[in-house]
Amino acid sequence: MSILSTERLGHSYHDMWLFRNLHFGLQRGDRVALVGANGAGKSSLLRILAGALDPTEGTVVKEKGIRIGFLPQDPDLSVYASINDFIYSADNEQQRLIRRYEELVASPQADAHQLMVLSDQLSALNAWEYEHTIKSILSRLQITDFSREVAKLSGGQRKRLSLAKLLIDEPDVYILDEPTNHLDIETIEWLEKLLTTGQKTVLLVTHDRYFLDAVSIGIRELDHGKLTAYTGNYSYYLEKKAEQEEAAGVLLDRNRNLLRKELEWMRRQPQARGTKSKARIDAFHELEEKTKGQKQNDTVQLSVKISRQGNKILELESISKGYDEQTLISDFSYVFKKGDRVGLAGRNGTGKSTFLNLITGLEQPDSGTVTKGGTTVFGYYKQGGLVPSSETERVIDVVKNVAEYISMANGDTLSASQLLTQFLFPPEKQFNMVSKLSGGERKRLQLLRVLMQNPNFLILDEPANDLDIDTLNVLEEFLVNYPGVLLMVSHDRYLLDRLTDQLFIFEGNGTVTVYNGNYADYKSEQAILVQRAKTAVEQKAPPKTDKTPVKKKLSYTELKEYESLDSEIPLLEQRIAERTSALNETNDYTAIAEIASEIEQLNNDLDLKTARWLDLGEYI
Structure with missing residues (x-):
């Protein structure tokens, strides 16, 4: 049963209909991508479904009590003064307490008694883990100064801030318009995992084909006002689309050839002659309409001259x-x-x-x-x-x-x-x-x-x-x-x-x-380095016994330590790679000895930090 659907939906823009009589349904657990050409109406449809835009005609039907989170292509946050005002909702008690706690911690004149009272209240609401989740999301999206004025943020910063808020609020339905814009690759890969964990209901528009393929389990194509559904990810959609276009091309050529012959027959008949086959005339008009309706896709044509290039560039x-x-x-x-x-x-x-x-x-x-x-x-x-x-x-x-x-x-x-x-x-x-x-x-x-x-x-x-x-x-x-x-x-x-x-x-x-090498080569090489480090740590680690006590939950300090190690380890790995490269490029024996000693120390540090990171990670 659909938790979000439309009935005879239509919308026009500048006196032109983007779509009419559109039917769309989203069920719980669906992860659907909306595809189509620029100007087809994808963003307008998302805004209508999210309740941010009223349709010209038709209605949107929502399951009672459903919470929809919407990430627009260009968020407008002008009504908010600071990042804190936007991120922390006044009607969410956990978020309200977390905001007050963070403001006190950041204040040089923080009252120790108030901090203790707030800490107890957060513990009573089991909000420390929630606070950790909020901070992890904000940190991932490079949001650290919560007192900063929203008006001074760039377009990319506003987009990341809006995405952070949506992820923190954990709505029933995620509606995302170009969520990967202004994100770096590591953050996109993190977002992929987050959206595909659990039974999240997602509707998105994105140009990122790797992201589209990883997240979507269904495709809806909006083309000339019509919505076509495909089950499967983006790769499956491309296969089916290619098959359909090939079949449509054959049919279009066949219809056009037949139309030419029928047109010749129509023109040969004297105007006054009343013995034309009515069935054939009707068939001609039907074929003419069908052929008119079939249209080859227009594509951008790129072919420009380039200036002559000399040896010095x-x-x-x-x-x-x-x-x-x-x-x-x-x-x-x-x-x-x-x-x-x-x-x-x-x-x-x-x-x-x-x-x-x-x-x-x-x-x-x-x-x-x-x-x-x-x-x-x-x-x-x-x-x-x-x-x-x-x-x-x-x-x-x-x-x-x-x-x-x-x-x-x-x-x-x-x-x-x-x-x-x-x-x-x-x-x-x-x-x-x-x-x-x-x-x-x-x-x-x-x-x-x-x-x-x-x-x-x-x-x-x-x-x-x-x-x-x-x-x-x-x-x-x-x-x-x-x-x-x-x-x-x-x-x-x-x-x-x-x-x-x-x-x-x-x-x-x-x-x-x-x-x-390209990015895939780079990521593959980095993954090998990480796996080698983990394997080395596991081999050095003492065997576990049944008597080892099991710690059920990390403390707040340990959570912070885990976050710190998560960012320190990649930097150490990169430094080792740089020094190893430098070692291979020098013939100076003194330099070789110094670099080798540095690499050994870096590897020891990496082993210790990775071991600690793995240990803490057992309880995340």
């Missing part, structure tokens, strides 16, 4: 950059070569976007030099997206402001209007205001403007955000064959795996490590 020599006493990049050098395809990986806030701004000249390094080759032409696709220069700027103006005519890879010259049509902006949309485009359409228009500059050094900062999967597939095919240098920041693991063969790993302490 871009050289970075000992560059460093930091803010507010935090070093993001320290003494990093690299010489870009023809054909380089580099992915930037690392947690949010470790300096990836800053690195892009440094090499494009938007920011200057604190030290070191960035030398650009004379023939290098940057094409910089920024994460922020396209912002119209005015409220009245039209889609076609965006293109014409760059050039009236554009040279393509095959030698053709296209007008601005023709190029827009290839990017799925038909003539009737080209004179629309940019401000009325969906988020995905704005991203597509921004991509077009970047490619129009014929870059031979393409820089993409989170290109997957807000693009529909069909457009992403076309973009991937274009980038696979792109002959220039490609430098990309993306949390989309599929995109990194397919398009890059080298990584710059941003460690967060100023260190940027060059890794030869």
